Amino acid sequence: MSRLMLLLLFVLLVGCAGGENREKGRGSQSGDTLYTADAAMAVFDREPERALLIIDSAVALGNIDEELASLLRAKVYSQSTSEERLDTAQQILERLVMSNFVKDKPNNYEIVLDLLIGVSRQRENNMQYLQWSTKKVELCREQGLETEALRTEAEIGSVLTQMGEEEKGLAKLSGVIATLSDRRHFEEMDACIIALKRKINAYYYLERSDEVIPLAHRIIFKINDYRHHADEYADSSYRMPSSAAEVADYCNFYVAQAHGYLARSYAELGKKDSARYYLALFEQSDYGRSPKGQESAAPIHGLLGNYNRMLAIFDRVEKLLDDDTLNTRYAVILKGRACAAAAQGDYRAASGYWLRYNALNNLLNRKLLQSRAYEYATRYNLQEEEMKTEKERIKAENSRKASIMHLILAMVILVLCIWLFFSRLSAGRKNKLLVAQIAEAVKYKNFVENQKAEAARENKSAEGQTDTETHKRVVPNIKEMSDTELYEFLGMAIRNDKLFTDPNFGRQTLTDLYNVNERRIGAAFSQGNGLTDFVREIRIEYACWLFNNNPEMTISEVSAACGFSSLPVFSREFKRKLDVTPSYYRSQI
Numbered sequence: 042m043s044r045l046m047l048l049l050l051f052v053l054l055v056g057c058a059g060g061e062n063r064e065k066g067r068g069s070q071s072g073d074t075l076y077t078a079d080a081a082m083a084v085f086d087r088e089p090e091r092a093l094l095i096i097d098s099a100v101a102l103g104n105i106d107e108e109l110a111s112l113l114r115a116k117v118y119s120q121s122t123s124e125e126r127l128d129t130a131q132q133i134l135e136r137l138v139m140s141n142f143v144k145d146k147p148n149n150y151e152i153v154l155d156l157l158i159g160v161s162r163q164r165e166n167n168m169q170y171l172q173w174s175t176k177k178v179e180l181c182r183e184q185g186l187e188t189e190a191l192r193t194e195a196e197i198g199s200v201l202t203q204m205g206e207e208e209k210g211l212a213k214l215s216g217v218i219a220t221l222s223d224r225r226h227f228e229e230m231d232a233c234i235i236a237l238k239r240k241i242n243a244y245y246y247l248e249r250s251d252e253v254i255p256l257a258h259r260i261i262f263k264i265n266d267y268r269h270h271a272d273e274y275a276d277s278s279y280r281m282p283s284s285a286a287e288v289a290d291y292c293n294f295y296v297a298q299a300h301g302y303l304a305r306s307y308a309e310l311g312k313k314d315s316a317r318y319y320l321a322l323f324e325q326s327d328y329g330r331s332p333k334g335q336e337s338a339a340p341i342h343g344l345l346g347n348y349n350r351m352l353a354i355f356d357r358v359e360k361l362l363d364d365d366t367l368n369t370r371y372a373v374i375l376k377g378r379a380c381a382a383a384a385q386g387d388y389r390a391a392s393g394y395w396l397r398y399n400a401l402n403n404l405l406n407r408k409l410l411q412s413r414a415y416e417y418a419t420r421y422n423l424q425e426e427e428m429k430t431e432k433e434r435i436k437a438e439n440s441r442k443a444s445i446m447h448l449i450l451a452m453v454i455l456v457l458c459i460w461l462f463f464s465r466l467s468a469g470r471k472n473k474l475l476v477a478q479i480a481e482a483v484k485y486k487n488f489v490e491n492q493k494a495e496a497a498r499e500n501k502s503a504e505g506q507t508d509t510e511t512h513k514r515v516v517p518n519i520k521e522m523s524d525t526e527l528y529e530f531l532g533m534a535i536r537n538d539k540l541f542t543d544p545n546f547g548r549q550t551l552t553d554l555y556n557v558n559e560r561r562i563g564a565a566f567s568q569g570n571g572l573t574d575f576v577r578e579i580r581i582e583y584a585c586w587l588f589n590n591n592p593e594m595t596i597s598e599v600s601a602a603c604g605f606s607s608l609p610v611f612s613r614e615f616k617r618k619l620d621v622t623p624s625y626y627r628s629q630i
Contacts, residue, residue: 195236228278257302297326308344348381527565
């Protein structure tokens with residue numbers, strides 16, 4: 042058996058050597074251009090197996106070192122749809138991240154990060170996609186490549202939206218767009234358009250088609266501005282078109298895409314006339330006539346009822362897919378065929394398509410759930426990167442609006458000063474009127490109380506009794522009074538005898554004077570707001586009377602004369618009761 046294996050190996054080696062000699066007429070040498078990195082990259086997307094053989098040969102001949110060869114192999118593997126090869130690519134790239142190949146070599150590091158981002162996207166591993174995208178943002182900012190950092194942040198915002206972080210994802214996209222929107226350089230404009238496209242896709246994912254329309258028009262506006270002022274947008278960006286023909290192609294491509302967005306949005310909103318108009322513009326463009334453009338237009342034809350056109354496009358796409366049907370593209374085709382069959386009355390075919398669509402959709406969802414299970418097992422922190430983004434956004438916003446804010450602030454201050462002036466003037470008038478009303482009320486209340494006191498004295502004189510005798514007559518019968526009678530009796534006594542001027546006045550004072558218990562005093566004054574409030578009101582009234590009749594008295598003297606325990610208490614109660622301060626009341630009097 043071992044001899045057979047050796048014989049087969051020898052035949053293969055001879056055959057390979059003979060094939061190479063027949064092709065070139067000589068053996069491979071170290072300078073042979075067939076075995077270089079460029080040669081491998083020239084065919085890696087069309088012939089991956091051949092590219093891998095070229096890479097191995099280049100290493101054996103010493104044309105490239107092992108680290109570069111690993112990077113090239115990872116690039117080949119990253120183009121595959123095989124989970125095994127994608128996993129191999131990721132392992133190679135993660136090993137390179139930790140190697141000297143990327144340390145102190147930002148360009149190599151960026152290439153490796155880009156490939157890791159691509160592999161994560163292929164595997165639908167959003168957590169790893171965010172992890173490597175965040176590192177790329179940090180690297181770009183370290184190199185001063187702010188626009189490239191913002192371009193990557195737009196991608197992060199799109200992925201966050203698909204992960205369920207809707208507010209965070211849309212906020213990041215809005216921040217990137219706001220930062221780039223007013224910059225008239227090609228690189229910034231191109232990054233802004235990419236961010237607008239990512240936000241449009243996020244809105245489609247969230248089924249918010251109405252919000253796509255202004256973003257699509259914004260893309261058209263920016264492209265038209267660039268088309269008419271291309272010289273003003275010129276910068277050193279490697280992405281910038283180098284000729285008038287390339288500028289035209291660039292502009293036509295993005296305008297066509299914007300027309301496609303508008304056609305889809307209006308179709309989903311049921312505005313068929315507008316949808317047909319923009320769909321016609323889209324299909325007249327080079328991109329709209331391309332296979333990819335026609336594929337994107339197929340669902341729009343379905344929404345508009347053009348089922349024959351949609352099905353014809355699906356037929357062409359299925360030929361291109363061949364046996365590769367485990368993807369969302371084929372799911373869209375199945376759903377479209379089901380809708381078309383139902384619309385044409387072929388419900389049996391529609392049911393079959395729906396069953397296949399649901400089965401494929403469930404399979405894709407399981408794959409996505411498995412990916413997300415791995416995502417949530419992987420932890421990362423975007424907080425620092427988000428803080429940097431927010432800082433940049435605020436800085437740009439403040440820089441743009443600083444002069445406007447200064448003007449607004451000056452106008453606000455001016456309006457505020459005018460308002461304060463007229464408010465104080467109006468408040469002064471109101472307070473003067475209030476003081477006058479209070480003074481009149483005090484005078485009227487004193488007049489009524491004096492009339493009552495005078496009537497009481499006349500009654501006593503008619504009966505031939507003095508005040509002392511009256512008290513002696515009334516006090517023994519105080520227990521027989523009703524609560525209302527007791528309230529009137531004690532209230533008159535507190536007011537006429539100025540018992541309230543004693544700061545220590547309270548229920549005990551009345552108990553000592555009239556031999557009535559505190560419970561009955563409380564019951565009597567429950568006719569009003571209570572003894573404390575009753576005394577407070579009398580003290581405030583007496584203070585107003587003193588201000589009106591004794592202008593030479595100071596506020597402290599009035600406070601003490603009214604029985605308040607301190608000047609702050611007097612000022613507080615006076616303001617609470619009359620809505621003006623004692624000093625203001627006195628100045629107006």
